[in-house]
Amino acid sequence: MTAGVPGLGLSGLFALLSALVLPALPRGSRRRRQVVPLFVLALVITAAVLGSWELISALVGTAGRDGKAVSISGQAGVPILVISLTLMCAVIGVAETLHLVVGLTPTPTPEAIPTACRRRDRVRLPQHRQWAIVARCDDLDAAVQRATQVRAMDVSDGRWRVVVAATGSSEVAVYARRVSAVA
Amino acid sequence: MEKTEKARPCARRDRRDGAREHRRSSGSLRAVLADELTVIVPAYNEADSITDTVKSLLSQTTPPYRIIVVDDCSTDDTADIASDLGVEVVTPPTNTGSKAGAQTFALRQVETDYVMAIDADTTLETNAIELLAEVFDDPTVAAASGFVVPRHVHTVWERGRYVEYLYSFSFHKRVQDHYDKPLISSGCFSIYRTDVLCEIGGWSNRTMAEDMDLTWSLYERGWRVRFVPEAVCYPIEPHSLAFLSKQLRRWSHGFVQNVRLHWRGLLGQRYLRSVVAIGFFDAIVAPPLTLIGLPLLAWLVNPWFLLGYVIDLPVVAIPVLVGARRRGEVRTAMVSLVSYFPLRLANCWFMLRAVVTELVLRRPLLVYEKGH
Numbered sequence: 001m002t003a004g005v006p007g008l009g010l011s012g013l014f015a016l017l018s019a020l021v022l023p024a025l026p027r028g029s030r031r032r033r034q035v036v037p038l039f040v041l042a043l044v045i046t047a048a049v050l051g052s053w054e055l056i057s058a059l060v061g062t063a064g065r066d067g068k069a070v071s072i073s074g075q076a077g078v079p080i081l082v083i084s085l086t087l088m089c090a091v092i093g094v095a096e097t098l099h100l101v102v103g104l105t106p107t108p109t110p111e112a113i114p115t116a117c118r119r120r121d122r123v124r125l126p127q128h129r130q131w132a133i134v135a136r137c138d139d140l141d142a143a144v145q146r147a148t149q150v151r152a153m154d155v156s157d158g159r160w161r162v163v164v165a166a167t168g169s170s171e172v173a174v175y176a177r178r179v180s181a182v183a
Numbered sequence: 184m185e186k187t188e189k190a191r192p193c194a195r196r197d198r199r200d201g202a203r204e205h206r207r208s209s210g211s212l213r214a215v216l217a218d219e220l221t222v223i224v225p226a227y228n229e230a231d232s233i234t235d236t237v238k239s240l241l242s243q244t245t246p247p248y249r250i251i252v253v254d255d256c257s258t259d260d261t262a263d264i265a266s267d268l269g270v271e272v273v274t275p276p277t278n279t280g281s282k283a284g285a286q287t288f289a290l291r292q293v294e295t296d297y298v299m300a301i302d303a304d305t306t307l308e309t310n311a312i313e314l315l316a317e318v319f320d321d322p323t324v325a326a327a328s329g330f331v332v333p334r335h336v337h338t339v340w341e342r343g344r345y346v347e348y349l350y351s352f353s354f355h356k357r358v359q360d361h362y363d364k365p366l367i368s369s370g371c372f373s374i375y376r377t378d379v380l381c382e383i384g385g386w387s388n389r390t391m392a393e394d395m396d397l398t399w400s401l402y403e404r405g406w407r408v409r410f411v412p413e414a415v416c417y418p419i420e421p422h423s424l425a426f427l428s429k430q431l432r433r434w435s436h437g438f439v440q441n442v443r444l445h446w447r448g449l450l451g452q453r454y455l456r457s458v459v460a461i462g463f464f465d466a467i468v469a470p471p472l473t474l475i476g477l478p479l480l481a482w483l484v485n486p487w488f489l490l491g492y493v494i495d496l497p498v499v500a501i502p503v504l505v506g507a508r509r510r511g512e513v514r515t516a517m518v519s520l521v522s523y524f525p526l527r528l529a530n531c532w533f534m535l536r537a538v539v540t541e542l543v544l545r546r547p548l549l550v551y552e553k554g555h
Contacts, residue, residue, distance in 0.1 A: 010461045011355075012498050018454075019358045038357055041505060045354075048497035056490055088461060095460035098450055105447035109400055110384030113290055115377065 135174040143172040225285035229303035239306035281551035283393035287385035305418040314414040325406035328368040329414030342519035343526025353506030360410040370394030372416035392437025435537035436548035470535035
């Protein structure tokens with residue numbers, strides 16, 4: 001059951017059965033410790049369900065309209081719990097059949113959102129130096145991209161200039177230089 | 184390829200890992216995660232409640248790095264109040280039309296690895312973020328949500344919701360979490376991985392239940408979602424039938440819309456497909472049976488059929504009382520139990536309307552109407 005969705009009892013029954021088989025599932029030790037109270041709770045709920053059903057059956061059986069006993073056990077005396085279980089299995093069976101017949105079709109998602117640059121990727125420019133290497137890249141495109149990012153996030157106050165420059169080796173470096181030093 | 188982005192962050196990551204290991208041993212790994220957390224608070228005319236929400240965030244044992252209040256063009260003092268509290272306030276050019284729109288607007292500005300969504304009428308236990316952040320130690324977890332308890336428990340509707348939440352969060356969600364498939368990561372208080380959230384387009388407003396849509400989208404992409412019962416939040420729930428109607432209308436239509444949207448994708452999720460199938464069957468069959476079937480049977484066959492309205496009282500009462508005992512609220516729970524049944528009737532009525540409108544008449548609800 002989820003908040004706002006009314007329950008006929010099948011959701012509750014499914015959750016109950018799911019809890020009752022939990023100890024049989026292979027789990028990590030931390031989770032296993034959490035299984036025990038949930039399993040005990042499921043046992044208590046099961047006992048309460050059976051007990052209350054017996055009580056209601058007894059009440060209804062002895063106090064029908066006009067003194068006539070009435071069965072609420074379902075058609076042909078089949079216990080309501082069996083009817084519920086059968087119904088639940090049928091619904092699960094439909095889902096399983098759909099899985100086999102229809103197959104899986106991923107739900108389309110909306111367009112991705114461009115992420116802001118991560119805080120941890122920001123450059124800390126030195127206070128006491130006139131220049132600093134902020135990145136070394138394999139190609140020019142990556143260097144330009146990184147330089148644009150640094151310009152936007154870290155040197156927007158205009159005191160630093162970001163320069164992309166080829167080095168002696170095959171790499172491209174991104175430098176930041178103080179504006180006064182550039183002049 | 185950028186070498187520094189390979190080498191330096193790796194080095195940084197190594198140092199971080201070392202630091203994490205150290206902090207893990209000193210028990211403050213969660214503090215590291217919270218330092219990488221931005222909180223988004225969507226707000227439209229929330230002047231009465233925004234103060235409590237922001238103060239609750241500021242008083243966390245691990246306060247977030249950044250708090251962004253999205254003032255969705257409120258006509259009251261929401262923005263001023265939030266600014267006075269010292270948090271960042273951003274305002275979209277026009278009203279975004281939904282909570283999802285406001286949250287996604289702010290998501291573009293998030294610079295941290297994790298982002299948290301919290302409603303503007305929700306407060307947190309002081310250690311809620313710390314506890315919730317813990318599960319992100321697992322790299323396969325993309326979202327996590329906590330235990331929800333109504334802040335005020337006075338009217339019949341608030342009491343009914345109190346019982347409904349205790350039942351759902353004390354039993355159903357815990358069971359679902361053991362199967363790694365909580366049905367929904369509650370929109371009122373959840374933490375997400377920012378990159379994953381951005382990749383799937385943030386909070387979508389294509390359904391009325393953006394949190395359910397998001398949770399199911401994450402499952403479809405192979406991510407895990409966790410439920411952390413120790414992390415508790417306190418939203419203000421509808422106190423009157425008028426407010427409740429707006430909320431239930433959104434939720435019921437949202438559920439049906441999400442089933443229609445995701446059913447083919449969910450077929451690949453072993454446990455979840457059963458949960459959703461049974462939930463959907465309940466949603467379709469329970470309302471007519473409860474609202475029409477039981478009264479007819481009671482009238483035509485035997486009045487004892489009216490017991491059908493309360494037949495599952497023990498099933499509901501036991502998890503509720505266990506949950507209430509943990510919180511020291513057994514008396515409140517006992518007094519509130521009876522209120523669960525009128526709320527369930529209201530749920531049935533709105534679900535019946537949603538099923539008929541969405542599936543039979545093919546008239547989807549498209550306008551987000553704010554309740555609580």
